[in-house]
Amino acid sequence: MINVSQLTKTYGATLALDHVTFAVQPGEVVGLLGPNGAGKTTMLKMLTGYLPPTEGSARVANFDILDQSLAVRQRIGYLPETNPLYEDLAVYESLEWTARLRGMAPSMYAGAIRKVIGECGLDSVVGKDIAHLSKGFRQRVGLAQAILHDPEILILDEPTSGLDPNQQLEVRQLIQTLKQKKTVLLSTHILSEAQTACDRVLIIHKGKIVADGTPDLLRQTLSKGQRLLLELKAPAADARETLARLPGVERVSVQKESGAQVTVMLESAETDLREAVFELAVQKHWPILQMTPETFSLEDVFRQLTIS
Amino acid sequence: MRKRPVFVLARKELVMMINAPATYVIAVVFLLINGWLFVSPLFQMNQSTLDSFLRPLPLIFTFLIPALTMRAFSEEFKSGTIEVLATLPIEDVEIVLGKYLAALGLIGMLVACTLFYPLVLFFVGRPDPGQLIGAYVSIVCLAAFFAAIGLWASAFTRNQVVAFIVGFFVCFLFFLMDRVADFLPGVFSGFVRGLGIETHFDALARGVLDTRDLLYWASGTFFFLAACLTIVQSKKWR
Numbered sequence: 007m008i009n010v011s012q013l014t015k016t017y018g019a020t021l022a023l024d025h026v027t028f029a030v031q032p033g034e035v036v037g038l039l040g041p042n043g044a045g046k047t048t049m050l051k052m053l054t055g056y057l058p059p060t061e062g063s064a065r066v067a068n069f070d071i072l073d074q075s076l077a078v079r080q081r082i083g084y085l086p087e088t089n090p091l092y093e094d095l096a097v098y099e100s101l102e103w104t105a106r107l108r109g110m111a112p113s114m115y116a117g118a119i120r121k122v123i124g125e126c127g128l129d130s131v132v133g134k135d136i137a138h139l140s141k142g143f144r145q146r147v148g149l150a151q152a153i154l155h156d157p158e159i160l161i162l163d164e165p166t167s168g169l170d171p172n173q174q175l176e177v178r179q180l181i182q183t184l185k186q187k188k189t190v191l192l193s194t195h196i197l198s199e200a201q202t203a204c205d206r207v208l209i210i211h212k213g214k215i216v217a218d219g220t221p222d223l224l225r226q227t228l229s230k231g232q233r234l235l236l237e238l239k240a241p242a243a244d245a246r247e248t249l250a251r252l253p254g255v256e257r258v259s260v261q262k263e264s265g266a267q268v269t270v271m272l273e274s275a276e277t278d279l280r281e282a283v284f285e286l287a288v289q290k291h292w293p294i295l296q297m298t299p300e301t302f303s304l305e306d307v308f309r310q311l312t313i314s
Numbered sequence: 315m316r317k318r319p320v321f322v323l324a325r326k327e328l329v330m331m332i333n334a335p336a337t338y339v340i341a342v343v344f345l346l347i348n349g350w351l352f353v354s355p356l357f358q359m360n361q362s363t364l365d366s367f368l369r370p371l372p373l374i375f376t377f378l379i380p381a382l383t384m385r386a387f388s389e390e391f392k393s394g395t396i397e398v399l400a401t402l403p404i405e406d407v408e409i410v411l412g413k414y415l416a417a418l419g420l421i422g423m424l425v426a427c428t429l430f431y432p433l434v435l436f437f438v439g440r441p442d443p444g445q446l447i448g449a450y451v452s453i454v455c456l457a458a459f460f461a462a463i464g465l466w467a468s469a470f471t472r473n474q475v476v477a478f479i480v481g482f483f484v485c486f487l488f489f490l491m492d493r494v495a496d497f498l499p500g501v502f503s504g505f506v507r508g509l510g511i512e513t514h515f516d517a518l519a520r521g522v523l524d525t526r527d528l529l530y531w532a533s534g535t536f537f538f539l540a541a542c543l544t545i546v547q548s549k550k551w552r
Contacts, residue, residue, distance in 0.1 A: 054401045079403040086401075090394030094330055106322045107402050151398070 007032045007159060007189040008053065012062035015048050015213075022048045024213040025062065030206075035185045037204035038193040041312050045213040046193035047087050050163050053191070054084045067158055080108075083152035087163040087193075089145055093137035097128055097147055100136060104151045115154075122150040125180065142173040149177065153184065160184060162192040166199060178203050197305045211312045234272040234279050235261070237296035238287065242268040245292065252282050267295065319404045323412025328419045331382070340381050341424055347374060352431045356438075363441065364449050367431055368519050371453065372489050372511055375460050380481025382420055383464030384474045386413045387546065392472040396549075410465070410543045417461045425453055448521030455531035456515055460485050462538035469545040488534075 008030035015023040023045045030036045038046045051057040053066055055075040063070065069077040092100055101122065105115035123129055126146040131139060136147060145165065152160060165181070166174040174196075181190060181203050194200055200207050201221045209217040209224070217224055238245055242263045250258045254274045262269040272279055280297060287294050331337050352367040359366075390396040399409060429450075435441040467481035468474075491510030495503045507513055514527040 051397075056397055056401050076403050076405065079401055082401075084398075084401045086394070086397045088394050088397075090396075090398055092330070092395055093393070094333060103322075103326045104402070107319060107326070107399075107404060109318065109403065 007034075008064070008066050008191060010049075010053070010062070010064045013049070013052060013059050013064055014061035015045070015052060015057065016060045021213055023052075023059075026210075026213070026215055027062075028208055028215060028218060030189055030191055032189050033185070033187075035181065035190040035192070035203060035205045037200035037207045038191065038210055039195065039197070039200045039207050039308065040193075040210035041195060044210045044312070046210055047163055049210070050084075050161050050191070050193055051086075053078075054082060054161055055079055080155075081158050083155065083157035083160045085148045085152045085160075085162045085165055087167070089148040091136045091144060091147060091151075094135065096133055096135050097139070098123075098132045100147060101150060101154060105154055108155050110155060118154055118156070122154050125153070125183075126150040127176070141168050142170065145169060145173070145177065149180065158189065160188050160190045160192075162190065164193055164195070166194070166196060174199070197308055209308060209312070216312070232274050232278065233300040234274075234283065235269070235296065235298045235300050236272060236283060236294070237267065237269045238292045238294055239266050240268055240287075240290065240292035241266075245270060248286065248290065249283070252279065252286065254279060254282070269296075271300070316405075316408065319408045320411045320415065323404065323409065324415035324419065327386070327413050327416030331385075331416060331420050334385075337382070337420065340378065341427075344374065344378050344424055345427055348428055348431075352428075352434075356434075364431060364435070364446065364519075367428070368449055368452075372456060372515055375456055376482055376485040376489050378424075379417075379421060379457065379460040380464040380467060380478045380485060383417045383461055383468050384477040384481060385468065386417060386465050387469040387542075388471055388474045388477040391549065392474075406547050407543055410539060410546060414461060414465055414539060414542075417465060418458060421457045421461060422454075425450070425457065442521065445519075445521040448523065449519045451523075452515050452518035455518060455528070456511060459488075459511070459531050459534045459538075462535040462542070463488075466538045466542040466545065469542045469549070 010026055010028050013023055013026045014021075026045075026049065038049060040046050048057065052059050053064055053071060055071055055078055058072060063072070065071070066078045067081040069081070071078055092103075095103065098119065101119045102115065105118060110118065123132060126149055128143070128146055128150060131143050136144065139147065145168070149162075149165065152162070162181070166177045169177065178199060181192070184190065185205075192203070205220065207217070207219065207221050207224060208215050236249075242260055245268050246258050246260055249255060249270060249272060252272075255272055256275055257271075257273040259271045259273075260268060261271055272283070280299070283297065284294065286292075348367060348371075351370055352364075355366040387396070390399060400406070404412075432441065432446045432450075435446075463484050464477075464481040467484065468477040470480055471477050488509070488511045491506050492512035493510075495507035495510065498506055508530075514530045517524055517527050
């Protein structure tokens with residue numbers, strides 16, 4: 007559905023995207039994840055025909071983004087990062103003009119507008135001027151405009167940015183309902199959003215794709231080493247020193263200290279530390295109150311890949 | 315280029331301009347000034363002509379038209395809505411023409427309000443209908459040219475005030491050229507006078523329909539619309 011090949015974009019001397027290649031299959035929800043300035047927005051602007059690539063090519067819905075830009079724009083719904091809207095228009099007017107400018111016939115767009123108003127929960131603000139809407143409602147209007155013509159592909163640039171947790175959940179639920187019939191490419195720097203809403207995640211850093219896979223696969227393959235959360239009845243300083251001397255332990259950090267109890271986090275490269283820890287505790291007469299292997303989150307993977 | 319998106323966009327822009335309070339302020343000021351200019355000498359000179367209304371009109375248009383067009387692109391760039399507009403299935407040339415037609419439509423409405431003056435002339439005297447038609451053709455040509463300049467100036471910047479100043483300055487430059495031409499040596503004088511608006515405006519306003527004048531207005535309008543399109547494309551593609 008989306009095929010990107012060696013796409014590169016430079017702004018003067020700044021390299022925003024560096025020979026990026028990826029593909030999105032029909033029906034997939036793909037998240038572009040990356041820190042601010044990684045090149046996510048540039049990528050989406052190029053796919054929507056707003057910016058030209060410096061090098062490389064891309065096809066969206068089987069149309070070239072440069073040579074067949076109009077055909078591409080007919081088939082996509084786009085929500086820009088800043089969600090710019092015509093403030094002077096009322097919600098209904100804004101949707102009506104979008105439909106007309108998209109070339110929809112009045113007999114077709116009246117029903118389509120009613121549908122998106124329902125889907126995006128805009129019933130209570132239909133007659134209000136956009137200038138008087140809250141951030142959450144404005145985001146919904148932007149989303150409604152993007153899905154009004156029932157596009158095959160949705161390109162959403164940080165769709166939940168600036169929303170409160172309830173509104174974020176609502177937008178995510180809306181994306182989930184849309185994903186059954188559409189291909190969605192969304193950018194975000196909210197990791198939980200990528201984890202819950204996306205089938206696949208592309209981590210982009212300094213204009214390059216540094217990871218590509220499902221959130222679970224990325225966690226498993228890219229998380230280096232193991233972590234063990236340990237709660238002991240032992241003197242904190244002694245426990246820290248002794249545990250640090252165990253073979254394979256790379257780092258010991260005291261998480262909590264209360265009376266005779268201490269909670270530490272052990273990190274190792276590859277070794278499973280549980281047996282060694284158990285034997286040490288028996289030898290030192292330190293009762294183990296808790297020993298839990300910790301899994302790496304997508305956040306840890308993200309930090310590993312994007313912290314220079 | 316397709317006609318439909320141009321007219322849909324033009325209608326949207328026109329509705330938005332009509333809904334803006336600033337448009338009414340500009341319209342009221344324009345009609346008050348013109349009304350006063352038309353009425354006050356009419357009875358003093360006892361002549362049924364539009365001269366007193368027509369003569370200062372180019373100067374009034376140098377202010378009025380950039381004021382009406384200053385928002386057209388600058389506001390889109392400032393608020394970022396150009397990104398929405400440019401990612402809809404509309405060509406850049408359709409965007410420029412849609413906005414241009416909207417500006418012309420609004421100016422047309424204002425000029426239509428002044429049709430009351432020739433009607434008055436028919437009541438109080440016997441004006442020459444050919445001259446009146448020529449006068450209004452001349453007004454429309456001037457408005458079309460200045461609207462293209464105003465739109466071009468608006469595409470320059472995100473700031474409406476700067477767009478107005480640039481638009482006014484360029485319109486005023488064309489207004490001044492005939493006057494400046496008097497101080498220039500022979501060859502330059504003819505060239506600069508040919509570039510100025512006054513000669514072409516006066517000829518048409520007298521009812522003299524010359525293809526050279528029509529070509530002047532058409533080529534000037536086309537030049538600034540093409541320049542506007544180039545700026546819009548270059549801003550997007552930077």
